[in-house]
Amino acid sequence: MTGRSLLDNRLLCGAIGIAGLFCVAELAGRTGLIDPIVFPLASTVVGRAVELAADGDFLADVVSTLGAWAAGLLLTVLIAVPVGFLLGTLPRVESALRPVLEFLRPIPSVALIPLALLLFSDRFDMKVAVIVYAAWWPVLINTMYGLRDVDPLAKETLRSFGFGPLAVLWRVSLPSTAPFIATGVRLAAAIALILAISAELLGGGSSGIGTFILESGSSTDALEYTVAATIWAGAIGVISNSLFTLAERRLFHWHLARTEGTR
């Protein structure tokens, strides 16, 4: 392999990037920049994270969190995209709802989760509700902003052939907005994961990454466990994002071709 083709290898480059971060973190610990008592060494934490991979209970926690994550994300997309289209195409409705929406947007999870605990008797429902609440904003906003970017001539073309507003929405606005909505979904995916873990952390439960962190709270090594679990969250983020990117590349090849996508 030549140097050039090595640099073309995404997996290799990504691994080098991650390894670089690891080395920097380890060095910061070793040189005393960050006292290992205050924040554990990178190697310790990664060791713990690797140990966890063999821990059946923890893997069950991961699966449980992923379940709520997937359900929440799916529901998010199903709700946010249509609402985004509604608000994006009906400016009057949007400006009427705006004060309420903008009021709701900055409510933090620490305030939200206790309320959700009051309202839901089922933990899974509670998690999904909290995820949808927090994760739907990026999809909503990206949908609304994406709609503004639709080429008016493309819409007029379809209108001139006698298609109604719904058909224009479905056949022009949706496909041309889709790539930007997808970016919103990728944003939402990470937020959903964060909220799933936070809901388990604040709301308790019997399984989930957040519950795992809770349970380790009694340990004197709690910080190590927390950070190790966090690394797992990050890894899940990287993997899910790669899957999304892969799907986007297949679905939106036309978009890349037209816009000189740098790959």
Next chain:
Amino acid sequence: MMRFLRALGRLWLVPVVLVAWEAATRLAEDIFFPPPTTIAARMHEMWFSGPAERLWLTDAALENIPTSVGRLFAGWLLAGVIGVVLGVMLGRSALLSRFIDPLVQFGRAIPPPALLPFFLALFSVGAQMQIATIVFGIVWPILLNSSDGARHVDRQHLETSTVFGLSRSQRLFWVILPSAMPKIFAGLRLSLSLALILMVISELVGSVNGIGFQLLDAQRSYDLPGVWGTIVVLGVLGYLLNSVFLVAERRVLSWHRGANRTT
């Protein structure tokens, strides 16, 4: 004057929602869901019962709200700069993105509260650590949307700038950034509300003032009207910030609205 009245007219939904909220909570008589009037009374007591020469703001209001909002702005601006710079770099450089992208995806999926100890270790308690937390939590929508915008610049626009020999910086400032601007603005708008949320989260540990501290304090004292009052303050702040943001956006993106208007 007319414009002011028209702007006021757009808020018609607010009283409707308030009345419905009041009615619902009065009927439910749940101590966890106090009626808005009770919340307002508590808010008045907490923040707005001060002397007239200080605009009726109490000590608590003057101590907590400006500090929090200050951190919020610092965090948001910093995140804006970092997000746009890094996002555009990742969007335009395939090589860089191959190395850095996994790190970004990794960081994105990490729950910001889990990193509080890390930032505490780096910056110790205080504004620095809180701003770091805010930046870390809200930079992702800006970063992702900027990189999406920078990556998908119309090919013909890039070719035009190549052909006329625009320098790298000219190309960046006159072609890539303006073209990505609508998407960047979507990210900035998302982050603004997220900044409020992260502001609260950053004030949860080791803090002695701020809106988040007050929220926590109210939660700990079972002061439910106080909890709701803080949520209302956050919501109102969110709405106000967003309104100002939209005014700025309308100026910067006026070309975009014009170019994509359909008749």
Next chain:
Amino acid sequence: GSDPADTAEAGAAGGLEKAEITIGALPIPDSAALYIANERGFFKEEGLTVKIETVQGGAQAQQSLIGGSLDATQTNYVSTFLAVSAGNKLKIVSDLYQATPDSFNIMVPKDSPIKTPADLKGKKIAVNSQKNIGTLAVTSVLKAHGLTAEDVTFLEFPFPEMAGKLEQGIVDAAWMTEPHLTAVQKNIGAQKLADTMTGPTADFPIAGVVVTEEFLTQHPKTVAAFQRGLAKAQQIAASDRKAVEKILPTFTKIDAATAAVITLGTFPTSLDETRLQRVSDLMVEQGYLKTAVPAKSILPGANG
């Protein structure tokens, strides 16, 4: 959960209104008896299935009680009194944990200039939660040395991070409990400044099991069965330290070696009104409660 379906099941399960309950517990030594009872089948003997879920703290657990995702939960008494005074209708059905000397101490770094609690004036003290047992207990120590709560600043940090905060100098002292007390002495050589469970807080009640009043009135037999099962476990925990040491690593991340050396509180075998009243009185004295809440009102039997 108190819908008719639950009640219908009850007939089959030896007359209990609800044969399966979910209880929230914190992964700390306080709740050891719950796990002992489950492990040794004490609840099963009563015809009860108890599912234990981990919770983050008293406040959230109480919200889960009201929302219905939990039927009962472990909670500390300070939170309970605060909740009741705010209008929640809660009942304590079992006592779980009580302080012993040296179970909750104020710690200072190795070479700290702070030698007595009186030196804490103007200093920062880490507690795990604002307005809770920690601040209450520390304040009572401060009072004994002529200071008030206003003379210090309480900062909130999770127990596991306190060692780092002491080391970094972010706080000058930290109110800690086991197993962190043992660890902080070993890891950074921190020293005990004061035991906070002396004088007015000696043998202070820490944690118990709470249900909503509604749950209690609708499921009296279930609650009774639960109480009986737990009482047996409390008995064992109180008398057999080894049993506690053995159960700890199963529901916490405290390993066996640590479990063997840490200072444990005691596991009371009965609910005692006068002891609980001390919590309320101290809270009134320090302004946590505006009016006294009679302990009787949060015990079963009294309709408050």
Next chain:
Amino acid sequence: MLEISNLTHVYGGGPGAHHALGGIDLKVAQGELVCIVGPSGCGKSTLLRSIAGLLRPTGGTVTLGGKPVERTPDDLAVVFQDYSRSLFPWMSVGDNVALPLRRKGMDRPRRREAATEALEQVGLAGAAGKYPWQLSGGMQQRVSIARALAYRPALMLMDEPFGSVDAQTREDLEDLTLRVRSHHDMTILLITHDIDESVYVGDRVVVLSKAPATVAGDLRVDLPGPRDQITTRENPAFVHLRAEVGRLVRGMRNDPAVSS
């Protein structure tokens, strides 16, 4: 069939307002092919968009078959001047052509068949599976013509439809348009800058003045049909008309569009 009376349109408002149409009156009979010529920027596309109901004119009326045009009329097809932007990049060329046929209630195989046929007619037999951005400019323009032709509308509006193709293809497309028109009894409005073309394909040539546009001339083209690229263009009447239109167009521009 189409009646336009006193149509005016002003873009924007205030001091920067631009008066694009200054009162246009025009009648087009069923089955007629009317060519519209006029200086660049005079308002031809604006007029066309008003007829298509894509733009609400600030004054005057457009009626189609007796009914005022409020929204886009049924059975209409438009070939846009900016053809490349009016093709959907996420669809293959074949799908782009077939899409409007859904409105006609055709089933999938028939849509596909009609699209293939229309693409063949414009000389793009093999291109159905490609994407618009894989085609040259002239090919894209022909796709958008194929899309309009396949739709077989009652009224067809064409905005400089043959501007990007070579001379030979242009002639072929002109003949194709004439043929399709007579087969399917379409009414066609065709904007063009090529004066020869306007006379060759048009039943009438309408000349617009510079902005604000008004009708500066309306010439009936009385040439024997069927027209033929060689004989028609050699016809003295053709040569005369062409000069006439040319004179009118030039007359419109009393100030030079390009300074010398």
Next chain:
Amino acid sequence: MLEISNLTHVYGGGPGAHHALGGIDLKVAQGELVCIVGPSGCGKSTLLRSIAGLLRPTGGTVTLGGKPVERTPDDLAVVFQDYSRSLFPWMSVGDNVALPLRRKGMDRPRRREAATEALEQVGLAGAAGKYPWQLSGGMQQRVSIARALAYRPALMLMDEPFGSVDAQTREDLEDLTLRVRSHHDMTILLITHDIDESVYVGDRVVVLSKAPATVAGDLRVDLPGPRDQITTRENPAFVHLRAEVGRLVRGMRNDPAVSS
């Protein structure tokens, strides 16, 4: 000045690959104006994009002033076929024209002056403050011509630059191009579909065959200068050349682009 030898380009790969350029050889001397004509979709724009360094050809070489073109050469201006997408919608028309002049190290007032002058030359005196999307198609095309002219490049590539303007404006723009060329010693490659135009403005007319494109004819235009719209077009040599080019273009298309 410009030397192209055995240039080939294949789009894509595998069975769907499209051979656009099939070995093109061409030499253009300093100051020459070469017109390129050829059937639609033959590869003219592809050739132009290879010369501009926007596309890496799959074979052959392009050298400019002795140096092989690897990346976009300095001192180059292009008028794109898809002019509307090559204007920046976020800038006023004036700024669009002035932007490339930053490269020339002009200060702000001089840039503005040059832009205004170029816009005037193409007949858009008052349009500097408008945005591109407020202009008609032909006006947008003229803006992109003005941008290229104001830049005063050593090499100018124009891809159907006058396709969307009326006949009169077209003639004016042709003359403007000729004038600017002789004043500033530019080398110009101009793609056009108008055979008359190619003979009128060109020093040479290069005819490309259909895809894969090769040079099918290379005619020197020996007409007396300075050219004039009326006298030149009446010159028998002009009429002869025009017929010659027409014959060549038609000969390229042994299969019909448009079926009859």
